């Protein structure tokens with residue numbers, strides 16, 4: 001039975017998983033999570049304990065949390081690619097994945113829903129706090145990239161890059177990269193990676209759903 005991915009092509013964490021699937025050349029069926037379609041939401045709720053995308057289903061097996069799904073997929077494809085075989089390199093890939101998820105994706109996923117709140121419920125203090133967390137994430141990544149690595153965790157494309165490609169692309173629209181040349185150069189490489197180009201093509205028919213202006217600091 002084919003792998004199934006419960007997701008929406010515009011969702012950052014869904015793209016993280018589809019980038020991994022495309023990198024590994026693993027075919028999958030998209031189970032579209034469509035907030036406007038009750039049947040799709042009922043099917044999604046059955047597999048997603050916290051109502052979060054993506055969920056990967058492989059036969060009887062259900063994998064929530066994008067990083068865990070990617071570890072599983074890497075093993076399914078033979079291992080040693082998105083999670084490097086070398087233990088130190090694997091630790092670095094997991095570290096960058098965690099930092100991007102927690103200090104970039106975290107504040108991003110708090111700022112965005114606040115933008116959809118009804119008038120009068122704004123939280124400028126919360127926004128400023130989260131923007132500061134995000135900026136500190138940018139600083140940390142800029143410093144980490146200063147050893148000249150090509151990809152997020154070294155010379156090969158890993159879990160770190162699957163995570164960073166979509167999350168950096170959306171988060172920079174909330175807090176620009178600014179004067180961080182290494183971060184910008186890494187992001188340019190991510191934008192050109194065929195697996196991410198494909199994920200962006202999957203999302204294109206849904207338009208631009210991000211409640212923030214396009215990034216202007218290339």
Ligand SMILES: N[C@@H](CCC(=O)N[C@@H](CS)C(=O)NCC(=O)O)C(=O)O
Pocket residue numbers: 011012013014051052053054064065066067109
């Ligand atoms: N830690 C989770 C984060 C997943 C996540 O935040 N997904 C978002 C889409 S990008 C979501 O499902 N949001 C729907 C909601 O919160 O209602 C993972 O890595 O899978």
